[in-house]
Amino acid sequence: MKVRITLCMVFYVQVVLAQTNPPPDGKQDAAGHTSYYPGNMPLVISVPHGGTWNLTDIKDRDCEGAVTVTDRDTKELAFEISDALSKYHGMRPYLIVCNITRKDVDQNREINEGTCGNPEMAIPWQTFHEYIDTALAEAVRRFGYCLYIDLHGHGHPEQRLELGYLISDKKLMPFYEQTEMVTERNTSLGNLLQRKDVGSLRDWLFGERSFGTLMAAKGYPSVPSQQDPYPKEGEKYFNGGYNTKRYTGVNYPNVFGWQIESNYQRVRDPKGRPAFAIAFSEVITSFIRQFPFVKMPTSVADGVR
Numbered sequence: 001m002k003v004r005i006t007l008c009m010v011f012y013v014q015v016v017l018a019q020t021n022p023p024p025d026g027k028q029d030a031a032g033h034t035s036y037y038p039g040n041m042p043l044v045i046s047v048p049h050g051g052t053w054n055l056t057d058i059k060d061r062d063c064e065g066a067v068t069v070t071d072r073d074t075k076e077l078a079f080e081i082s083d084a085l086s087k088y089h090g091m092r093p094y095l096i097v098c099n100i101t102r103k104d105v106d107q108n109r110e111i112n113e114g115t116c117g118n119p120e121m122a123i124p125w126q127t128f129h130e131y132i133d134t135a136l137a138e139a140v141r142r143f144g145y146c147l148y149i150d151l152h153g154h155g156h157p158e159q160r161l162e163l164g165y166l167i168s169d170k171k172l173m174p175f176y177e178q179t180e181m182v183t184e185r186n187t188s189l190g191n192l193l194q195r196k197d198v199g200s201l202r203d204w205l206f207g208e209r210s211f212g213t214l215m216a217a218k219g220y221p222s223v224p225s226q227q228d229p230y231p232k233e234g235e236k237y238f239n240g241g242y243n244t245k246r247y248t249g250v251n252y253p254n255v256f257g258w259q260i261e262s263n264y265q266r267v268r269d270p271k272g273r274p275a276f277a278i279a280f281s282e283v284i285t286s287f288i289r290q291f292p293f294v295k296m297p298t299s300v301a302d303g304v305r
């Protein structure tokens with residue numbers, strides 16, 4: 001009986017604390033501050049705020065406006081997504097992960113605010129961004145275009161994915177209601193929308209083939225989407241930060257994407273993560289396949305489940 005109870009407990013602990021393993025062939029800088037996992041599809045995901053390693057000899061950031069909160073379990077979420085893409089589609093995204101805590105460096109701010117002026121932290125800041133550069137350049141070379149996602153976690157009460165296309169919540173509502181225009185060029189889909197054969201910004205925010213609409217249809221509420229086009233008065237919403245702006249801008253003409261601020265329940269928590277990663281992998285592969293000019297590999301395991 002005692003053995004049985006112990007075995008049950010071991011099993012329970014393993015299930016509850018299921019660890020997600022990092023993808024294969026990862027490399028790190030000498031200090032181990034930043035990890036790079038190579039991909040073989042037109043998708044690059046960066047994880048700037050998931051690091052938990054607090055460097056003891058580095059003073060915590062305390063310059064004006066410095067935010068130091070960790071986006072809990074976003075690194076694990078990225079690993080799980082990579083696993084699901086590998087298992088069900090035979091491909092992996094490029095992943096760039098910051099392992100050190102945001103108390104030491106903020107990888108989604110320009111360098112001065114990101115390091116709070118600490119020259120020692122300029123090195124990991126640069127490495128993180130060099131890795132993203134490398135991944136995007138390689139993906140564009142191989143696949144023609146690349147989708148870029150900057151992955152975060154929010155603590156807002158609304159349990160939904162907040163998709164940041166660099167359009168503020170103040171502008172999303174009037175744009176949806178067609179009382180105000182948005183300059184497409186300034187959104188994170190600007191490079192995509194430069195093409196004449198891709199439909200409109202409205203399609204990719206609120207239409208039936210938009211990422212948010214497809215995720216909501218899988219049971220993961222998202223804003224903006226057809227189901228939830230804009231945050232209501234008083235609701236919190238992040239619309240995209242430094243990385244999204246930089247890597248979907250004019251200097252990266254074949255890159256488009258958005259920021260994902262993920263909720264915790266059923267998305268980042270260990271129990272919900274595997275199912276979310278499967279839904280994400282299905283949506284993202286079919287989303288990218290809507291664009292014939294992106295050379296997307298064939299999914300090897302189509303129809304397995």
Ligand SMILES: [Zn+2]
Nearest residue numbers: 049071152153
């Ligand atoms: Zn964040």
